[in-house]
Amino acid sequence: MSSRSLDLQGVSTTFTLTGEFEMQNIDINTIAQSDLQAVKQNHALTLLHEMLRIRRFEEKAAELYSLGMIRGFLHLYIGEEAVAVGAMQAFGQQDRIVATYREHGHALARGVPIRSLMAEMYGKANGCSRGRGGSMHLFDAGRRFYGGYAIVGGGLPIAVGLALADKLQSRPYVTACFFGDGAVAEGEFHESLNLAALWKLPVLFLCENNLYAMGTALARHQSQTDIAMKAQGYGFQGEAVDGMDVLAVEKATRRVADWVRQGKGPYLLEFRTYRFRAHSMYDPELYRTKEEVERWKERCPIATFQTWLRQQQLLADTTLAQIEAAVDHEIEDAIVFAEAGPSEPVEDLLRDVYTQEG
């Protein structure tokens, strides 16, 4: 753990408690050493805060689901928080984000307001997709968040198109495309990697390899289990990253996003991570052992990061308590917002099928 370093590379993202985010450009060369330490600490605590927001949001969502307040399907990201939080540090406001159906973490880390996210979970009209989508279909055009994709692999060619639009219009942005290891078996994965490489597009393929496509272990669904290596077949680079280490995720994603932003074509990162909870709320987890889950829980990205922060003397008990209290408050506030939100009126049933009716 001590080998990890906090590499800011000149940019820090800070989050306010309302979930809005802003980018700060920091010139490390011009700030005093004591300030640098403060910036590092601030950034590290931001990462911790963000991971805790996702963890507590989802724990609450599971509770609300069993109470029947949230319906439909619910796929929890718990255990994988370091991936969304670490990776999202590398993207600016104009970069595009394409997520998965397990995307509460991506949406929160991207700065989709937690109130509108919780309201969407409730299916309320004040949700981020106006209550249309629920858990798997979060959208936020203002934050360039191009949705959850409940069809595995469905988002990949769309990410390629977003990147192509940037390239054709000479815009300096990057499209970040998240997907799971299950999507790697879909034809769209292979078509998308080929197109992105062929046309040298600014798209960053971010595979969250949690070792299971639902209940089918990686080795039972992939002839080649080294996912990062698959990029080579399309003539570009891929590499595997420890997806339980938020700093490693951030560092790798920043480096590679810069590379992609320079017009050098796509890149594939495979984050090796693990889902602590069941695939969905209806999964007896017959496909893996409790011992395996427990072993991975020892690598919990939040607990290990907290330990490291304490070792670095960057985290005091009082600070942690403050963060936890702030997160709890924010979630309770989001629930109040969601519960007070209006349901979609029946008159809206046909709305937005076509543009004219909108």
Next chain:
Amino acid sequence: MPEMNMIQAINDALRVEMERDDRVIVMGEDIGKFGGVFRATQGLYQQFGEDRVFDTPLAEAGIIGTAIGMALYGLRPVPEIQFADYIYPAFDQIVNELSKYRYRSGGQYSCPLTIRTPYGGGVKGGHYHSQSPEAYFIHTPGLKVVVPSSPYDAKGLLISAIRDEDPVLFFEPKRIYRAVKGEVPKGEYLVPLERATLVREGDQCTVIAYGAMLHMARETVDLATKKGIRCDLIDLRTLLPFDIDTILQSVQKTGRVVIVHEAPRTCGFGAELAATIGEKALLYLEAPVLRITGFDTPFPYTLEHDYLPDAPRVLAGIEKTLNF
């Protein structure tokens, strides 16, 4: 006014829109340097360059998915699927992503793209170069489905489709790409989507057709006229959303309906038309609504002209409904 065939009219529409709006991008398999297997995009690569007219790999899901991303982000892509029979690998992208994007994002995103694809039989294309898959897409809310039958309509409808904010599937009847010629105005003009047109007027029977079948239906209606049977002939032009008002006006006058399409019969678009006419105009009907369609079989090779509706079958249908 210049005379053009349908291929020339489609090519002209693409050129007019690309000159007018630099967001319009044409893409597909062999549509660039090659000019398209039917030459619909001939000369566009040379005129607009490879950033606006580009060849893609054989990857239909990738083509349509990429076009969706481009449309979400300020462009107006016009992807071509080389034959409608090749559209199925992109079915997931069209049905699950494209058609629902606006709806599931609560109206935050639109997908203004037009998928052009040649469809239909009569060219000895066999099982996989002859199909008419329009019904799958008419069954998909969020899409618009357009089928022109003349060079004039092909150009005007294609321009309207490209300018539409919603995704349009533009099925081109390849059998008549070059067989049908007509006057086509220079420059831009629009034929509105969602409007049918009355091609022949009569008061005894309503014949409804679209695409390549429209021409056979018109010959049949003219043949019927010589036998003293006066028919309305409606060219639907847009199948989703379809122009129910024009249909009902005609049915209220004639009380008899024959629907013609070359796609298989069961759950073909004729079934929807018949059901809607039954719901909205039952008391005007003097006879059951008849469908003259392809048969419930994979598209045949050597027997395609027995499979496709022809004048004797349609005329027999008209006479049957009149004699009911």
